[in-house]
Amino acid sequence: MKTNTFTLITEGTVSSPAGFLASGVCAGLKRSGANDMALIFSKRPANFAGSFTSCLFAAAPVVLDRERVLSQPFAQAIIVNSGNANACTGEEGYKRAVKMAALTAEALNIPEEQVLVSSTGRIGVDLPMDKISKGVSLAASALSENGGHAAACAIMTTDTRPKELAVEFKSVSGKTVRVGGMVKGAGMIAPQMTVPHATMLAYITSDAGASNAFLAKELNAALPLSFNRITVDGDMSTNDTVLVLANGSSGVDVEADPRDAERFAESFQFVMSSLARQIVEDGEGMTKFVNVEINGAATEEDARLCANAIANSLLCKTAWFGGDPNWGRVLAAAGRSGAKFDPSKVSLDYDSTPVVRNGRDVGTPEASLAEVMKKKEFSVSLNLGAGEASFTVWTNDVSYEYVKINADYHT
Amino acid sequence: MKTNTFTLITEGTVSSPAGFLASGVCAGLKRSGANDMALIFSKRPANFAGSFTSCLFAAAPVVLDRERVLSQPFAQAIIVNSGNANACTGEEGYKRAVKMAALTAEALNIPEEQVLVSSTGRIGVDLPMDKISKGVSLAASALSENGGHAAACAIMTTDTRPKELAVEFKSVSGKTVRVGGMVKGAGMIAPQMTVPHATMLAYITSDAGASNAFLAKELNAALPLSFNRITVDGDMSTNDTVLVLANGSSGVDVEADPRDAERFAESFQFVMSSLARQIVEDGEGMTKFVNVEINGAATEEDARLCANAIANSLLCKTAWFGGDPNWGRVLAAAGRSGAKFDPSKVSLDYDSTPVVRNGRDVGTPEASLAEVMKKKEFSVSLNLGAGEASFTVWTNDVSYEYVKINADYHT
Numbered sequence: 001m002k003t004n005t006f007t008l009i010t011e012g013t014v015s016s017p018a019g020f021l022a023s024g025v026c027a028g029l030k031r032s033g034a035n036d037m038a039l040i041f042s043k044r045p046a047n048f049a050g051s052f053t054s055c056l057f058a059a060a061p062v063v064l065d066r067e068r069v070l071s072q073p074f075a076q077a078i079i080v081n082s083g084n085a086n087a088c089t090g091e092e093g094y095k096r097a098v099k100m101a102a103l104t105a106e107a108l109n110i111p112e113e114q115v116l117v118s119s120t121g122r123i124g125v126d127l128p129m130d131k132i133s134k135g136v137s138l139a140a141s142a143l144s145e146n147g148g149h150a151a152a153c154a155i156m157t158t159d160t161r162p163k164e165l166a167v168e169f170k171s172v173s174g175k176t177v178r179v180g181g182m183v184k185g186a187g188m189i190a191p192q193m194t195v196p197h198a199t200m201l202a203y204i205t206s207d208a209g210a211s212n213a214f215l216a217k218e219l220n221a222a223l224p225l226s227f228n229r230i231t232v233d234g235d236m237s238t239n240d241t242v243l244v245l246a247n248g249s250s251g252v253d254v255e256a257d258p259r260d261a262e263r264f265a266e267s268f269q270f271v272m273s274s275l276a277r278q279i280v281e282d283g284e285g286m287t288k289f290v291n292v293e294i295n296g297a298a299t300e301e302d303a304r305l306c307a308n309a310i311a312n313s314l315l316c317k318t319a320w321f322g323g324d325p326n327w328g329r330v331l332a333a334a335g336r337s338g339a340k341f342d343p344s345k346v347s348l349d350y351d352s353t354p355v356v357r358n359g360r361d362v363g364t365p366e367a368s369l370a371e372v373m374k375k376k377e378f379s380v381s382l383n384l385g386a387g388e389a390s391f392t393v394w395t396n397d398v399s400y401e402y403v404k405i406n407a408d409y410h411t
Numbered sequence: 412m413k414t415n416t417f418t419l420i421t422e423g424t425v426s427s428p429a430g431f432l433a434s435g436v437c438a439g440l441k442r443s444g445a446n447d448m449a450l451i452f453s454k455r456p457a458n459f460a461g462s463f464t465s466c467l468f469a470a471a472p473v474v475l476d477r478e479r480v481l482s483q484p485f486a487q488a489i490i491v492n493s494g495n496a497n498a499c500t501g502e503e504g505y506k507r508a509v510k511m512a513a514l515t516a517e518a519l520n521i522p523e524e525q526v527l528v529s530s531t532g533r534i535g536v537d538l539p540m541d542k543i544s545k546g547v548s549l550a551a552s553a554l555s556e557n558g559g560h561a562a563a564c565a566i567m568t569t570d571t572r573p574k575e576l577a578v579e580f581k582s583v584s585g586k587t588v589r590v591g592g593m594v595k596g597a598g599m600i601a602p603q604m605t606v607p608h609a610t611m612l613a614y615i616t617s618d619a620g621a622s623n624a625f626l627a628k629e630l631n632a633a634l635p636l637s638f639n640r641i642t643v644d645g646d647m648s649t650n651d652t653v654l655v656l657a658n659g660s661s662g663v664d665v666e667a668d669p670r671d672a673e674r675f676a677e678s679f680q681f682v683m684s685s686l687a688r689q690i691v692e693d694g695e696g697m698t699k700f701v702n703v704e705i706n707g708a709a710t711e712e713d714a715r716l717c718a719n720a721i722a723n724s725l726l727c728k729t730a731w732f733g734g735d736p737n738w739g740r741v742l743a744a745a746g747r748s749g750a751k752f753d754p755s756k757v758s759l760d761y762d763s764t765p766v767v768r769n770g771r772d773v774g775t776p777e778a779s780l781a782e783v784m785k786k787k788e789f790s791v792s793l794n795l796g797a798g799e800a801s802f803t804v805w806t807n808d809v810s811y812e813y814v815k816i817n818a819d820y821h822t
Contacts, residue, residue, distance in 0.1 A: 057746035057754045057770075088742055090755065090771045123739020124772045238743050314725070314809070315817055322818025328534020331499055332649050335468035343468045344501065359468075360501045361535045398725070400811050406726055407733025 005169050006267040009178070012166025013148020017178035017207040019043045019249030023142035024154030027135025029083030029121070029128065037135035038080040038151035039104070040203055041143050045074035045114060046247035049215035051223060053240035059087035060097040061117040062239060068116060073212070075245055076114040078203060079104040079136060080155050082184070086119040086127045087238040096127040103133055107140035118201050118241050120157055120184065152182040155201055158405055159184050163278035167270060169263045171252040177260075178250065179206045179267040183275040185237075202227065202242040202275055208264050209248035214255050218268050219244055226272035230394045231311045232283040244268075280394045285401030288320050289377040292393045294339075296347075296383040302339035303384075303391035309337030310380065311395035320397035325369030327355050330380060345385030351378050416580050417678040420589070423577025424559025428589035428618040430454045430660030434553035435565030438546025440494030440532070440539065448546035449491040449562035450515070451614055452554050456485035456525060457658035460626035462634060464651035470498035471508040472528040473650060479527060484623070486656055487525040489614060490515040490547060491566050493595070497530040497538045498649040507538040514544055518551035529612050529652050531568055531595065563593040566612055569816055570595050574689035578681060580674045582663040588671075589661065590617045590678040594686040596648075613638065613653040613686055619675050620659030625666050629679050630655055637683035641805045642722045643694040655679075691805045696812030699731050700788040703804045705750075707758075707794040713750035714795075714802035720748035721791065722806035731808035736780030738766050745793060756796030762789050 015022040021041045029036040050069040052062045068075065079100060086093050097117050105112035119127065142150070152162035166180035185200025210218075219242065227242060254264040281289055292311045297303035310316055313333040319326040327348055335343065348356035350372040353364055372378050426433040432452045440447040461480040463473045479486065490511060497504050508528050516523035530538065553561070563573035577591035596611025621629075630653065638653060665675040692700055703722045708714035721727055724744040730737045738759055746754065759767035761783040764775055783789050 053747075055743060055746035056752065057742050085739065088739060088754075088767070088770060088772070090769070123737075123743065124767075238739070238746060314813075318814050318817035321814065324818065326534075328496070328499060328649070331468050332466060332534065335466035335649060336464075341467065343499075356499070356535075358501070359499060361499070398814060400814050402725075403729050403732065403809060403811050403814055406729035407735065 004266070005263045006167040006270060009166040009168055012180055013164050014040055014151060014180045014182045014203055014205050015145055015148035016166035016180040017205045017249070019207055019247045020205050021143040021145055022147035022151040023139045023144060024147065024150030025135060025138040025142050027081065027131045027138065029081055029131055035150065035154035036081055036083045037139050038154040039139035039143060040078040040151060040205065041108060042076050042245055042247040044247050044249065045076050046245040047210055047212045047215055048075040048243065048245045049212055049219045050241065050243045051219055053237060055238050057088055057238045059085055059119060059239040060089055060093035061086055061119045062241060063094060064097045064101065065116045065241065065243070068113060072113050074114055075116050076110045077104055077108055078116045078118065078243060079139065080118040080201065081132060081135065082155050082157050083121040084119055084125055084127050085121045085123045085239050088124040089126055092126065096129060099129060100127070100132050100136070103136045104140070107136055116243055118239070120155065120201055120239050123238060148180065148182065155182070155184040157184065158284055160282055163275055163282065165271060165274050167267045169267050171254070171260045171263065172257045173252060175250055175252045177206065177208045177252050177254065177264065179204065179271050181205070181271040181275050183279060185279045200227065200237070200240060200279055204244040204268065204271055206246040207248065207250035208246045209250070209253035210246045210255055210264070215244050215246055218265055221265070222269045222272040225269060226276040229392060230276050230280050231308065232280065232396060277394060280396055283396040284405045285399040286396035287399055288397040290320055290395050290397065291379040292395060293379055293381040293390070294384065295381065295390045296385050296387060297389040297391070298340055298387035300389040300391055302386070303389045305337045306334050306339040306382065306384065307391045307393040309333045311393040314398060317398035320373065321399045323370060323373040325350065325366060325373050330382065331356070334382060339384065341384040341386040347383040347385065349381045415677070416674045417578040417681060420577040420579055423591055424575050425451055425562060425591045425593045425614055425616050426556055426559035427577035427591040428616045428660070430618055430658045431616050432554040432556055433558035433562040434550045434555060435558065435561030436546060436549040436553050438492065438542045438549065440492055440542055446561065446565035447492055447494045448550050449565040450550035450554060451489040451562060451616065452519060453487050453656055453658040455658050455660065456487045457656040458621055458623045458626055459486040459654065459656045460623055460630045462630055462653045464648060466649050468499055468649045470496055470530060470650040471500055471504035472497055472530045473652060474505060475508045475512065476527045476652065476654070479524060483524050485525055486527050487521045488515055488519055489527045489529065489654060490550065491529040491612065492543060492546065493566050493568050494532040495530055495536055495538050496532045496534045496650050499535040500537055503537065507540060510540060511538070511543050511547070514547045515551070518547055527654055529650065531566065531612055531650050534649060559591065559593065566593070566595040568595065569695055571693055574686055574693060576682060576685050578678045580678050582665070582671045582674065583668045584663060586661055586663050588617065588619045588663050588665065588675065590615065590682050592616070592682040592686050594690060596690045611638065611648070611651060611690055615655040615679065615682055617657040618659065618661035619657045620661070620664035621657045621666055621675070626655050626657055629676055632676070633680045633683040636680060637687040640803060641687045641691050642719065643691065643807060688805060691807050694807040695816045696810040697807035698810055699808040701731055701806050701808065702790040703806060704790055704792040705795065705803070706792065706801045707796050707798060708800040708802070709751055709798035711800040711802055713797070714800045716748045717745050717750040717793065717795065718802045718804040720744045722804040725809060728809035731784065732810045734781060734784040736761065736777060736784050741791060741793065742767065750795065752795035752797040758794040758796065760792045
């Protein structure tokens with residue numbers, strides 16, 4: 001087995017990489033009174049890349065960030081608010097996102113074009129700029145090398161816990177390079193592979209030196225193995241955003257040596273996929289983590305269609321919640337997914353327990369299957385017997401609690 | 412307003428049309444001990460047509476019926492069991508479906524090729540032929556002109572009530588023609604327009620005289636306005652079936668006069684759409700009936716994508732359950748649907764209350780919107796401002812009860 005080239009940093013955060021500061025403060029946007037604004041700041045201008053929702057109703061901050069990713073050489077700060085999505089707010093919403101960036105630039109004394117903005121929360125409500133203004137000041141004053149955790153807490157909405165980590169690796173020169181990240185998201189989560197995009201707010205920081213093009217390439221490579229393979233409820237948000245900043249403070253240009261580029265890629269992918277898993281583990285009202293693995297598909301598209309049909313099936317998700325090994329629902333979802341295969345060649349396993357062979361019940365006692373379904377995490381592995389392509393989706397069950405959270409939701 | 416050419420028959424059933432008998436009996440397939448087999452019998456061979464699931468794992472009876480629709484000139488009986496789907500049961504399952512038809516033919520003394528078969532219930536369990544055999548005998552003995560209601564009850568699974576009706580119209584000659592129907596289905600319900608198909612078990616009877624080709628044409632015309640515009644949970648079943656039988660007992664060949672053909676079409680479409688509505692009204696755990704109307708789409712496909720994205724969105728469905736006028740979720744679903752439109756030209760109304768104009772909140776107080784959402788039935792009407800195409804889907808909300816029913820389901 002291959003040894004990891006990186007190690008996990010204890011209590012690592014988005015401010016673990018050198019040269020990054022962060023903070024989380026209360027601007028009064030949430031009725032609950034919880035912290036609702038976060039700031040990530042790089043002491044020096046950082047290279048950056050981003051990926052965004054493909055929803056037509058992209059929120060104002062997404063529109064702004066997209067422009068800046070395409071036009072700016074550097075980013076130096078990311079200002080985030082929860083409690084208000086600044087989505088479906090028209091031209092005025094866009095102006096307010098620009099203003100939010102400008103206020104942040106002013107407080108930090110950096111060019112306003114180097115500030116990125118994110119918002120999450122209720123759709124269609126104008127951003128209250130007085131509160132935002134106050135929050136920006138507070139967040140700027142509170143910046144600290146230990147502020148990463150506070151930032152991860154301040155971006156939460158229906159999340160039950162902050163989601164963050166950091167890793168480090170030794171470069172060829174012996175210098176240490178770090179990659180940190182944080183994410184929020186527990187609902188409105190669905191993969192959308194055709195246009196690589198994020199399905200939540202995710203921020204990755206690194207003290208590696210790397211060009212914008214390199215970061216964009218790594219981001220696109222890591223998305224299919226992380227945020228684009230998770231689904232909680234099949235819904236995609238107006239505000240989905242992944243931003244990555246690399247400020248070079250480690251003194252290591254990871255593009256200069258292919259071995260360093262490789263090590264960076266491994267660390268980066270690990271951080272991305274760990275954050276993605278943490279979202280599913282914190283899925284609204286979830287009680288089970290389910291790996292839906294499709295193998296033996298004719299094409300990767302078939303495997304993807306099939307995995308998503310099963311992972312988003314309300315009948316499968318409620319059966320998982322109930323611990324019901326009802327494999328008929330899994331096959332029915334596969335059968336309507338649009339994937340092409342011969343039903344009489346299909347195999348299904350729950351973890352390593354065979355369920356179906358050649359499209360038919362293999363005779364495993366229901367009690368044995370129910371044992372697997374009692375586990376907090378298990379795999380539903382379907383082999384279509386039609387080829388060599390594979391795709392895996394991470395998802396969870398749908399519980400009473402999911403309905404409660406989403407029927408009652410008001411930020 | 413156009414006057415209907417037909418009238419509703421009080422307590423009309425599938426055996427209301429002349430020359431039809433029906434029954435519902437207990438074969439012991441359901442653990443509950445409820446009736447679980449139904450039989451529809453036409454005294455004379457009837458012309459017929461059918462439409463079936465497009466799920467790759469089509470159940471054995473679906474495979475058999477499809478063959479008979481394509482190869483046989485007439486059908487004279489439909490035997491149905493609930494409690495076992497005879498799906499994912501391989502070659503043996505097919506043989507058992509054939510046997511079930513043969514037993515029915517024997518009991519009724521008709522050719523076995525003129526018997527159609529349906530099954531619904533648990534997937535992947537072999538059909539217990541001893542019980543089926545007993546049920547066929549009982550059902551044949553119990554046949555009666557008043558047996559329609561018993562038949563509608565015997566095909567129920569998670570349905571809370573039987574769903575049936577019959578109408579009649581006066582033909583040009585003055586003779587009366589009747590159309591009756593029954594349906595079961597409360598979950599695993601989703602439209603699939605690309606391949607016209609049914610999403611439940613539905614049986615339409617008529618004493619009209621009509622060719623198989625005419626019936627097939629009317630069926631295909633009525634599907635988009637009935638069963639293909641409903642969705643309960645976005646799942647499609649392995650057993651979805653619609654069968655229509657017309658035995659000519661009224662003495663009216665509805666193809667002989669275009670006015671009769673038109674009247675038949677109106678009656679037939681009304682029966683189909685009424686049965687479809689009844690399914691949504693009996694949707695598992697539902698508390699609200701929601702008309703999702705898309706207008707102003709560039710193409711009908713765009714309108715359909717958009718309507719289904721909203722109607723199947725867990726976030727919309729749980730908001731409706733909670734009476735939360737969260738229109739952001741509606742717009743977010745539309746935005747990710749794949750439909751093409753300019754977000755700044757979108758309008759949204761809840762019933763006749765304006766919610767969004769030009770993509771922005773129109774300022775209607777949330778309390779007024781909440782009033783609409785409290786109703787047992789309301790419309791979510793989205794105009795995309797991109798063209799002239801429309802599509803409407805009937806759906807319902809997702810409640811705690813939905814999760815409970817589907818987490819606990821075992822026939």
